[in-house]
Amino acid sequence: MSKRTANGQRSLRELPKSPTGIDGLDQITSGGFPSGRPTLICGSAGCGKTLLAMEFLVRGATEFGEPGVFMAFEETADELAANVRSLGFDLDKLAAENRVVLEHVHVERNELEENGEYDLDGLFIRLGYAIDSIGAKRVVLDTIETLFGGLDNQAILRSELRRLFRWLKDRGITAVITAERGDGTLTRNGLEEYVSDCVILLDHRVIDQVSTRRLRVVKYRGTAHGTNEYPFLIDEAGFSVLQGARSRGVR
Amino acid sequence: MSKRTANGQRSLRELPKSPTGIDGLDQITSGGFPSGRPTLICGSAGCGKTLLAMEFLVRGATEFGEPGVFMAFEETADELAANVRSLGFDLDKLAAENRVVLEHVHVERNELEENGEYDLDGLFIRLGYAIDSIGAKRVVLDTIETLFGGLDNQAILRSELRRLFRWLKDRGITAVITAERGDGTLTRNGLEEYVSDCVILLDHRVIDQVSTRRLRVVKYRGTAHGTNEYPFLIDEAGFSVLQGARSRGVR
Amino acid sequence: MSKRTANGQRSLRELPKSPTGIDGLDQITSGGFPSGRPTLICGSAGCGKTLLAMEFLVRGATEFGEPGVFMAFEETADELAANVRSLGFDLDKLAAENRVVLEHVHVERNELEENGEYDLDGLFIRLGYAIDSIGAKRVVLDTIETLFGGLDNQAILRSELRRLFRWLKDRGITAVITAERGDGTLTRNGLEEYVSDCVILLDHRVIDQVSTRRLRVVKYRGTAHGTNEYPFLIDEAGFSVLQGARSRGVR
Amino acid sequence: MSKRTANGQRSLRELPKSPTGIDGLDQITSGGFPSGRPTLICGSAGCGKTLLAMEFLVRGATEFGEPGVFMAFEETADELAANVRSLGFDLDKLAAENRVVLEHVHVERNELEENGEYDLDGLFIRLGYAIDSIGAKRVVLDTIETLFGGLDNQAILRSELRRLFRWLKDRGITAVITAERGDGTLTRNGLEEYVSDCVILLDHRVIDQVSTRRLRVVKYRGTAHGTNEYPFLIDEAGFSVLQGARSRGVR
């Protein structure tokens, strides 16, 4: 008995997607990141996490008419702007046009803790304000470790992650969160990848002294996606993912 | 002296089984998951744990006349429905027909602890109510880590796991519990696989940049089962397990 | 100068053994497990620990006239009976004939602790009663981790293990204790294998997608034994160990 | 649609760079280390971290007219001077000419802690004074572990690292910080590499009894750089990096 009979009539609706505008990546993901859901980009230092998140945001604002908020916990707005200038992104112009908001949030350790409980409310207020100011559809949080760096209780961390992701989902935001690589796990805590709807792994290996960059869609709830490792480049034109071993239609 | 003489007369009764309806998997397990017992599905992020559990539930409701409860600790009912729509599962319809109940349980850290003891009673009440409302025979708990994430005392965890599994067994429920992969162990705590009657491991490897999905029946108390690794696919028709190296009749 | 002269006269007595009745295993061990001493069977989830222990007990009762007590800390008597039915073991019949006692002991965390000390006395009373009720010669404890799961002080654990083993030895019981595999050690605590007189390791590997079961006598105080790894099968006739690479007479 | 159209007009500005004057290294980095930002040099004992940092400072003072402060937490000024004499560096002369300041800071454990909080203010005062005394443009901190060795709270450490790096950036200082290799991570804490704008890894392997030194630009925010591993030498002429496998224009 085939599955089609089990449900009477086959639904053709797919999950809504937000295109990244990045060559190859939209093909691998059959259309981009999941709209209104959080996507996790993880990798070690120097793998290109921040650049990929930024390109997703800039292209959203310039090519797809979706304003975006970049919330940086480490770098200032000026530094971010300088860092992506060589990719041809003019963040100052985009900010002046109300298409992008760059927010540098300095996370004080004490700010987020209250009565022994972790408290994200301050962050929510600030993020909500930035979103409303330009009608943002996309948000980048860079990086999750700065936000949760001091939490070592797995239950609290899991609970707060869920609360943050729920807050973003309730607002219909397509979010990209960057995460630092853990020891034998995708993220430092080994938790975020389970809570996220979509997980992209960036890798930067050196084999026989030659370096290679690789991208892999580790997980994508609710959609078919290419699951192989794909080489990618970062050059003057930004990211581009090579789809030598394309395998669409398979999760 | 052969064993047959030791017992006088050879019993031909086998353990009762609940078919999954998934191509290949029922062959490997000689009939499906153990009826009235808990089966553990473990694997890392993106391996397909939730999808396999969902397909077991939906096919039970549509093909085998067994209503089912899906208790999700991370995703909401709407999100779950959206995620499996591309597999052709219409959960809204099934819910309307009282064949499936989707429950999103938000586990608050404090809810489950009382007087320094862990307290599952609230969960039991809610789960019991959902089971009774449709006369459910199958239950999915997704995922065990959300439920027990904050417990790091091995003795308490083992004791609570046993209590949960006993509760399910006492009601004759065929349960599927998903579990996140641990570091060098099947589950995060390395305990669940010992307490469970049946353990399925899903794996998602990338070898030479090409990804492969593999399924293995790690353990099945009371029955013969194929013990090799079997490749599997997730496509528009759901799961299908390939039995290239079939080895029935051997535990 | 040869050793024989050192002792004047060579003693020919060997350690007394209790046959397992399992093809191959009695050959490898030159007669079975050590009579009146504890043997440890260790391995990971799904390796067949419980089945091997059960077969040792059933065959003792049916083929060698030695009644036995199976003390299970996880599974109930009914579940155990169901699980071994496919191997042709009729536990209900054996229990009715007073040849086997199946005891399900629910270890409450608090039961075994008293005044900050671990307290095995309750277990000893219950086990002693079961042994006396049928004049048992063999005992299985399944599994040691449930009993000692909450102990993380190495000194206390070692001390309690010694006390348990001493209690069994003082009664002349041939005991089999199952143990869960540790991370890089034979058992979870890495202690039991040092305290035991005989240690059997069961292994269930998957190599190139094909699974293999292997048995090894890691340790056997006071006797010569085969020390290689031997493949084994579990089928309708129970365990059988293949002695392709036989090496008797060498420890 | 190409990226160039997305931004209307392509900006040609690159990040400002401070040349190291080291053969090969300026080629790999397209001009040197990032001006006004912190660069991390990490590696295990004996890999040449301190020498590379010193050569960057000396050449800055002698070849590029940028005075520099070398702040050593382990070695005294005399010892430093002696250690680099064989490379042809005359630190005494450079100090006399107000082109280099060598500061030995003895970090007392108590000095940096105050009211349970870590306190870098004393260091900032001293460092600020040294910088002002010669109008320094370059600063070396050798090594970060001595400064933060006692901090094991990841949140505090991350916060203090950010504060130190922010302080240096606010003054427009091109800083080089040395860091000891961690276990499976670039640095002992596995944090510094994420906070830094540029990360250089020095490696000293012994393969088949022959030692090789290798340098790799792990990360360089805001610029294209060679990402392969490059062999390097330390001889009487100081560092020289061999660019056998040159790959400019790729991040």
Next chain:
Amino acid sequence: MSKRTANGQRSLRELPKSPTGIDGLDQITSGGFPSGRPTLICGSAGCGKTLLAMEFLVRGATEFGEPGVFMAFEETADELAANVRSLGFDLDKLAAENRVVLEHVHVERNELEENGEYDLDGLFIRLGYAIDSIGAKRVVLDTIETLFGGLDNQAILRSELRRLFRWLKDRGITAVITAERGDGTLTRNGLEEYVSDCVILLDHRVIDQVSTRRLRVVKYRGTAHGTNEYPFLIDEAGFSVLQGARSRGVR
């Protein structure tokens, strides 16, 4: 200038040695274990530690006229006697002739701790009494972990080890101490091997399903010794070490 001139006159005295009487082992060690000093025998469960220690003691008593004390912390005298009977050792006879004393010491956790300090005095009294009763020259302690199992403070452990070894040295006892293998270290604590004068490692590997036993002299202060790995056997004639790759005269 040769070393010989440096000391004027070359001393020909070697360290005094106590022969083990074991084929091959006395050749590898150029005469046996160091007289009046502690030798450590380490290895994992089932490697033959206890047997080697026992053979050293029995042969000392029977072949070399040196009475010995075997102090067992796990096994009783009866069990020990039974375990070595198959090797042809008649411990009851040796005990009756006052050539060997078998002591079973039950280490209670509380016995050795006093005022938060570890207290070996009770052990010293008992051991001293046993030594005096037969004028013992050799002592075996089996195993060190039972004695020190509860100590996890490295400084205290090191200090107590030194005290025990000093006590034995002061009495001129040639001691053999057995030790359980640690994770990546020779002993569980990774300390004993540094404090001991002589360290023997027993290994029991399984390669391609075939088991091999190997012995290696890891350390021998004050003497030349073979440093390769030597296969050994345990059969009816006890230990024998094969010296295929003999390399005397080299440390």
Next chain:
Amino acid sequence: MSKRTANGQRSLRELPKSPTGIDGLDQITSGGFPSGRPTLICGSAGCGKTLLAMEFLVRGATEFGEPGVFMAFEETADELAANVRSLGFDLDKLAAENRVVLEHVHVERNELEENGEYDLDGLFIRLGYAIDSIGAKRVVLDTIETLFGGLDNQAILRSELRRLFRWLKDRGITAVITAERGDGTLTRNGLEEYVSDCVILLDHRVIDQVSTRRLRVVKYRGTAHGTNEYPFLIDEAGFSVLQGARSRGVR
């Protein structure tokens, strides 16, 4: 522009060195260990650390006119003397001639701690007295772990190490300190190698059952040195290092 022009005039002064008198080692290090600075000799149990340190001291006293103090924390003077007698070293004679002092220091745990602070003052007094008594130029501390074994606070340990090394440097002592191998690090704490000016690693591997000893200069501040691994022997003539793969002039 070459470096020579940067400094106007090339300094030809090299670091002063203290010859070890050991064949091969003085060649590899271009003259011996750094005068007036601490050298660390690290390796696992049985690698020859103590012997190398002793030979450095004895040859200093006999061949280079530099009296020396050997401070042993584990072995007594008598034991040390016995252990090196087979190498032809007559320590009693050297002590009688005031060319060598052998000190056995028994480090009590309490001795070095005071008011929660670690206190090396007692050691300094005793060491200072021994140095003054013979005008010692060389000192051996064997082994650093005994001295600092109880310290697990990285910041305190680092600080005390610096204080000890500073004390030795201030007196112009050429020191050799032995250190036990850590797990994946050169020393047990993984700190000493960063603080030391010169680090020698001794290794004792067994490959295919054949043992090999290797020496490597891991680090040597302020000088060029051979960086390969060099095989070495310990025989009746003491250490000798084979320079098959000589690579002078390269750091």
